Amino acid sequence: xxxxxxxxxxxxAPVTSRAGLSPLARxxxxxxxxxxxxVLLSMVVDPFTNVRLATVGYYLLAVAGLTVLTxxxxxxxxxxxxxxxxxxxxxxxxxxxVPALPFWVDLLLAAVASGLAGALxxxxxxxxxxxxxxxxxxxxxxxxxxxxxxxxxxxxxxxxLGFTVNSMPxxxxxxxPSTRWQAWVxxxxxxxxxxxxxxLTRGRVGRRLRAVRDDEVSAALAGxxxxxxxxxxxxxxxVCAGLAGGLQAFLLGTAxxxxxxxxxxxxxxxxxxxxxxxxxxxxLWGALALVFxxxxxxxxxxxxxxxxxxxxxxxxxxxxxVLIGVVLAFPQGIHGIGRxxxxxxxPRRTPARTSADDxxxx
Amino acid sequence: xxEPPLLRVSDVTVRFGGLTALDRxxxxxxxxxxxxxxxxxxxxxxxLFNVVCGFQQAQEGSLxxxxxxxxxHSPHRLAALGITRTLQGLGLFGHCTVLDNVMxxxxxxxxxxxxxxxFGLRRTAREDRALRERAMAVLADxxxxxxxxxxxxALPYGLAKRVALARALVAEPDLLLLDEPAGGLSEQxxxxxxxxxxxxxxxxxxxxxxxxxxxxxKVCDRVVVLDFGRVIADGTPAQVQADPxxxxxxxxxxxxx
Ligand SMILES: Nc1ncnc2c1ncn2[C@@H]1O[C@H](COP(=O)(O)OP(=O)(O)OP(=O)(O)O)[C@@H](O)[C@H]1O
Ligand SMILES: [Mg+2]
Numbered sequence: 001x002x003x004x005x006x007x008x009x010x011x012x013a014p015v016t017s018r019a020g021l022s023p024l025a026r027x028x029x030x031x032x033x034x035x036x037x038x039v040l041l042s043m044v045v046d047p048f049t050n051v052r053l054a055t056v057g058y059y060l061l062a063v064a065g066l067t068v069l070t071x072x073x074x075x076x077x078x079x080x081x082x083x084x085x086x087x088x089x090x091x092x093x094x095x096x097x098v099p100a101l102p103f104w105v106d107l108l109l110a111a112v113a114s115g116l117a118g119a120l121x122x123x124x125x126x127x128x129x130x131x132x133x134x135x136x137x138x139x140x141x142x143x144x145x146x147x148x149x150x151x152x153x154x155x156x157x158x159x160x161l162g163f164t165v166n167s168m169p170x171x172x173x174x175x176x177p178s179t180r181w182q183a184w185v186x187x188x189x190x191x192x193x194x195x196x197x198x199x200l201t202r203g204r205v206g207r208r209l210r211a212v213r214d215d216e217v218s219a220a221l222a223g224x225x226x227x228x229x230x231x232x233x234x235x236x237x238x239v240c241a242g243l244a245g246g247l248q249a250f251l252l253g254t255a256x257x258x259x260x261x262x263x264x265x266x267x268x269x270x271x272x273x274x275x276x277x278x279x280x281x282x283x284l285w286g287a288l289a290l291v292f293x294x295x296x297x298x299x300x301x302x303x304x305x306x307x308x309x310x311x312x313x314x315x316x317x318x319x320x321x322v323l324i325g326v327v328l329a330f331p332q333g334i335h336g337i338g339r340x341x342x343x344x345x346x347p348r349r350t351p352a353r354t355s356a357d358d359x360x361x362x
Numbered sequence: 363x364x365e366p367p368l369l370r371v372s373d374v375t376v377r378f379g380g381l382t383a384l385d386r387x388x389x390x391x392x393x394x395x396x397x398x399x400x401x402x403x404x405x406x407x408x409x410l411f412n413v414v415c416g417f418q419q420a421q422e423g424s425l426x427x428x429x430x431x432x433x434x435h436s437p438h439r440l441a442a443l444g445i446t447r448t449l450q451g452l453g454l455f456g457h458c459t460v461l462d463n464v465m466x467x468x469x470x471x472x473x474x475x476x477x478x479x480x481f482g483l484r485r486t487a488r489e490d491r492a493l494r495e496r497a498m499a500v501l502a503d504x505x506x507x508x509x510x511x512x513x514x515x516a517l518p519y520g521l522a523k524r525v526a527l528a529r530a531l532v533a534e535p536d537l538l539l540l541d542e543p544a545g546g547l548s549e550q551x552x553x554x555x556x557x558x559x560x561x562x563x564x565x566x567x568x569x570x571x572x573x574x575x576x577x578x579x580k581v582c583d584r585v586v587v588l589d590f591g592r593v594i595a596d597g598t599p600a601q602v603q604a605d606p607x608x609x610x611x612x613x614x615x616x617x618x619x
Binding site for chain 2: 021022024026027131196198200202203204205208210211213214215217218219220221222223224225226332
């Protein structure tokens with residue numbers, strides 16, 4: 001039949017597997033190299049840049065969580081700032097009210113709290129689709145931070161909670177500046193979480209999540225519990241955001257509702273799209289863009305001495321314009337630039353024929 | 363005592379509002395047998411599959427699998443029971459490669475839990491390799507292993523249909539439900555499909571919903587005819603073809619002189 005010859009079969013490559021290294025070992029190795037690079041970088045830059053470095057770190061984790069949710073299961077969350085809020089306040093409350101706990105326990109509990117919030121949201125979300133899901137998660141982002149106003153004594157009202165975390169080992173005090181130490185802590189946690197995420201998404205679970213995203217009926221027929229898979233993705237994603245929030249609180253020494261506006265949630269979503277949906281590398285490009293575009297445009301407005309109305313909103317506007325520009329030129333985001341260019345430069349082959357008789361059933 | 367049939371559908375009734383899509387439908391499907399289910403458009407064939415798969419709850423009647431009544435039946439349990447299905451269209455995972463599509467179908471063979479996935483242990487890598495080998499074997503058997511890295515949308519329809527079949531077969535089912543597998547196929551592909559279905563019936567039961575009568579009559583051991591949700595005939599292809607009620611159902615729309 002002619003259709004059989006439309007596409008030349010791929011060369012019969014053997015079924016390969018990177019034998020020897022387990023996925024864990026491979027991803028750990030990469031993470032250790034990355035951490036070493038971060039440590040080196042942190043030694044040569046000033047304290048201010050170290051804070052920025054750490055900021056990229058926790059945004060990277062938040063965006064990575066979002067990309068697992070959207071890229072792998074096709075669920076959209078306009079409310080990931082709310083999970084960052086949960087993580088940040090969990091850390092803040094524990095530091096303030098249970099100062100005896102070591103910081104890593106605080107972070108672990110922040111992960112648990114945000115995971116719980118994520119699972120609940122996911123359970124509700126599994127019954128919602130498209131615009132309804134987006135609306136529900138947006139409501140979360142708008143509503144949750146205002147809880148601080150209801151309990152001003154406990155949660156500090158709109159000023160939030162301020163505190164200091166004494167996490168530096170006694171041996172390092174005096175020799176390592178605190179911002180450098182903070183950058184190390186943030187990146188160590190972020191890279192550890194990314195190793196787990198990479199293991200998950202490259203393996204069988206990632207495949208199951210993608211199946212749910214592409215066709216729920218077929219996924220169910222393959223033995224996948226679709227609802228459970230969606231809730232699981234929300235949980236994982238919220239844990240990432242919660243850890244990011246906890247790390248932000250650690251870095252800034254405060255947790256305040258003003259840091260978790262709906263604009264934050266939208267920025268995270270935009271960073272994911274900008275970087276390239278579904279790829280952990282894309283999350284890195286997105287986080288870099290989020291931090292450095294913001295910083296760059298703040299400096300720009302500063303230099304132009306514009307009024308506060310303009311200077312408060314200009315960074316977001318610039319960010320939006322860059323997003324639109326990149327997505328128009330490279331629909332697969334920054335991470336897809338190479339692939340997009342390659343397909344554009346290659347002469348187009350005979351487009352494959354597909355039948356229109358492809359109705360969604362059941 | 364004789365072994366019960368693999369699948370026994372008893373008096374299943376499904377109504378959509380005022381429309382009765384299935385009306386006290388009963389039949390059995392046994393190991394080593396190809397059962398055809400035919401009927402005019404809208405007769406209830408797909409609805410019947412949806413009931414067997416748990417997508418559609420029957421208002422009345424029951425399903426038995428290996429003699430056990432299926433209660434609280436839901437689609438994601440099917441594969442573990444040993445039942446797989448292809449859909450009337452393609453239902454492929456459009457953004458996953460051909461190989462991934464088939465590996466997802468093989469998922470019932472995997473054992474490691476979700477936690478192991480987080481830690482990427484050697485065990486999970488080994489299991490993944492085993493799934494891949496199973497998938498590649500089925501792809502090779504269907505002659506499409508060369509397309510393993512393609513996305514389904516890039517394949518011609520006939521090949522994409524084969525990927526859908528591979529995904530169902532790799533689970534090694536005891537009962538295979540095929541909803542119009544020949545739809546959109548060329549003569550040659552249909553020929554291949556026919557002999558493949560015959561071959562498959564040596565190791566499982568196959569239920570075949572099809573509009574191509576020559577294919578049905580050639581490969582089926584038994585044929586159930588549905589019309590407006592009722593079973594109007596159940597017998598060998600020859601018996602069914604000779605049944606006046608069947609001719610009536612198919613020609614019923616044509617006004618007689
Ligand atoms: N979810 C539903 N809600 C309402 N009516 C439905 C639903 N699904 C099917 N029907 C109706 O039930 C009847 C049987 O439909 P079904 O899809 O089972 O037919 P079929 O035999 O598979 O037809 P075809 O050969 O066209 O695929 C049709 O009249 C159809 O319109
Ligand atoms: Mg049908």
